Amino acid sequence: MDEQKKASVNIFNSALETGVRSLIILVANFPTALDLQRLVDFDYLVVHSGDVDGPASLHPPIPMREGELLIRRNVIESGLSLMMSRGLICRIASSEGIAYQASDYAKPFIDSLETPYVRALLDRANWVADAFGNTDTTDVNKVISSFFDKWTTQFHPPQGLGG
Template identity: 35%
Template sequence: MTSNIENLNYYSLFNAPLEVGLRTLVLLSYVKTNDYDIDRIVIFDYFILHARDIDAEQNNLHPSLPHRSTEIIIRRKLILEGLEILVSKGLVDIIYNNAGIFYKSNKMTDLFVNLLKSNYFIRLKNLTHWAISKYGEIDTQQLNSLINENVQLWGGEFEFEALVRGNYES
């Protein structure tokens, strides 16, 4: 019989839906005026994780690994799974309207986020505040343009992302 601690190796917490969901929860707790769709959440998750790619004065939340641009593709599924957890626990509201599916914080969001006090979450909250303050009022299309314009500056590993999105020009 294995202990719960031994099972932690089997059930990775890093980049699992729960961890990604908690980051999304913190993000949505800082968004007070708008609802965010999945595209916007994916962009801001990347900005928060790899803040130094966007602003040299910021530190990344996670290490910058090679080919990190593929995280944008992979993270979408993880974020959706994390959002399912958050919605099922009443920590985030889901809004359906003619423009699509959006996610919004509620009273429980802030109550829960205020309980997160580890060094990791303090750094996460600081980076989230920075990202929302700097880019929160920019529409999603402009954010995508910012990413596309700076892809080469952030490293050649983004070329795969361009291929997947069909934006590759030879």
């Protein structure tokens, strides 16, 4: 591969990265199928589990992380498409909408990945499934909103102070 192509290849925040994360989340929640919003929420909680008193976060805390949720949705959709094209995720349409479920090939594929990061990711996905898997979507949104509200107040000066 020439140097110019190497420079343009980035797996971080790519369909591949989010596709593998989504696959791990679906394996942790199997046989439950998750809709796109639940996957976006769980993806955020897996990466930033320390924000909700879970295991240490996999990614470093950055100010104003709520912006991640806005861009995460599109990248996760691309990742789901990639994993579906490989037979690792199934899309399920019902009267309630579209949901995604790990296929029969998903767990053996995930089990074949042995890096420390993937193992830590799987641990956190299992923690999120246990902690939030049976939680109503509205309640999950309240949890996520609560720490966004906290950050917003931390990074804005109090009213009446400063410029």
